[in-house]
Amino acid sequence: MAKDITQTQIDVLNELKERASSFVGIDIIARELEISKTRVKAALRELLNWGYQLEQKSTQKSELRVKYIASPDILFPHEISFGRDEESFGFNIYSFDRVGSTNTLAHKYAERGEAEGTVVIADRQTAGKGRLGRSWHSPARTGAYMSIILRPEILPTYAPGLSLIAAVSVAEAIRKLYKLKTAIKWPNDVLINDKKAAGVLTELSAELDHVRYVIVGIGININMTEADFPGEIHSRATSIRIASGDKADRIALVQGILSHFEARYHDFCDSGIAGQIKAIRGYSSILGKRIRFSYRGDNAEGTAVDIDESGQLLVDLNGERIAISSGEITLTDSY
Numbered sequence: 258m259a260k261d262i263t264q265t266q267i268d269v270l271n272e273l274k275e276r277a278s279s280f281v282g283i284d285i286i287a288r289e290l291e292i293s294k295t296r297v298k299a300a301l302r303e304l305l306n307w308g309y310q311l312e313q314k315s316t317q318k319s320e321l322r323v324k325y326i327a328s329p330d331i332l333f334p335h336e337i338s339f340g341r342d343e344e345s346f347g348f349n350i351y352s353f354d355r356v357g358s359t360n361t362l363a364h365k366y367a368e369r370g371e372a373e374g375t376v377v378i379a380d381r382q383t384a385g386k387g388r389l390g391r392s393w394h395s396p397a398r399t400g401a402y403m404s405i406i407l408r409p410e411i412l413p414t415y416a417p418g419l420s421l422i423a424a425v426s427v428a429e430a431i432r433k434l435y436k437l438k439t440a441i442k443w444p445n446d447v448l449i450n451d452k453k454a455a456g457v458l459t460e461l462s463a464e465l466d467h468v469r470y471v472i473v474g475i476g477i478n479i480n481m482t483e484a485d486f487p488g489e490i491h492s493r494a495t496s497i498r499i500a501s502g503d504k505a506d507r508i509a510l511v512q513g514i515l516s517h518f519e520a521r522y523h524d525f526c527d528s529g530i531a532g533q534i535k536a537i538r539g540y541s542s543i544l545g546k547r548i549r550f551s552y553r554g555d556n557a558e559g560t561a562v563d564i565d566e567s568g569q570l571l572v573d574l575n576g577e578r579i580a581i582s583s584g585e586i587t588l589t590d591s592y
């Protein structure tokens with residue numbers, strides 16, 4: 258079910274947020290929005306019910322004045338799109354309390370023609386999909402599970418590059434907002450302290466020589482505690498909260514990821530992945546390390562040497578340099 262906050266409530270809220278550091282008279286809001294003061298008051302009551310923190314005071318003439326303090330921890334579309342322009346990723350958002358998989362839903366929306374940059378986001382997934390047919394643990398109120406619809410004019414073979422730049426965008430948003438040291442385990446696991454904090458699942462609808470659309474699905478462990486991870490995941494997963502010791506602002510993180518990803522995506526569409534390889538290498542946690550991977554149907558072990566200009570991992574396999582373009586790798590001595 259989509260969140261059902263009304264447009265009037267959002268309009269009143271935006272009037273307050275635009276003047277976030279000062280009190281605003283409800284007569285001013287009423288005038289700006291061309292609605293009655295009674296409607297403004299009703300909207301304010303509803304905003305308080307949603308969990309918005311608003312400070313209120315009355316003037317000597319008994320005029321009510323209100324100041325915006327903080328928003329509730331709800332993935333409201335209007336919160337994510339606040340301050341973003343109409344062309345930006347995350348301006349058009351579908352937000353749900355619960356879905357099967359945001360990637361699956363995003364496919365449907367892409368098929369019906371939703372624009373590039375449309376985001377499908379959920380507070381919880383009941384059938385979250387991971388890479389290689391795995392599931393993605395998606396409990397409520399602690400993570401963000403989102404899928405972005407893209408319509409790049411690229412050959413299908415270049416699509417894996419989108420996963421890499423999505424992972425870099427997540428890693429840099431977390432690093433910038435929470436000052437945590439993030440790394441990427443090729444191709445697209447985002448790690449903090451060697452444990453997985455986020456993953457990317459890129460799916461495409463394509464013909465041989467033409468991409469129809471791409472869905473980039475991003476799952477981030479944000480406010481999970483250790484107890485929120487079930488047995489087998491526990492030893493391999495972490496969250497921003499576990500790593501930093503503090504609850505993180507989910508909206509700010511989603512906005513940060515969308516901004517970083519949008520900038521990288523446009524660069525990718527204009528000039529390919531070459532200009533981003535430096536950042537990808539910089540975040541990579543495996544270069545120079547011994548890894549295990551599957552090669553020509555067998556288990557193999559080698560040294561990760563580099564990431565090439567098409568995003569493939571170059572591995573030294575017994576003196577021979579080979580390139581891997583997908584699949585799962587593990588470090589021989591840890592995660």
Ligand code: BTN
Nearest residue numbers: 358360386387388403456474476
């Ligand atoms: C992985 O590391 O295996 C990739 C995980 C991707 C999970 C995200 S959550 C949002 C989107 N919807 C899904 O069903 N999966 C992706």
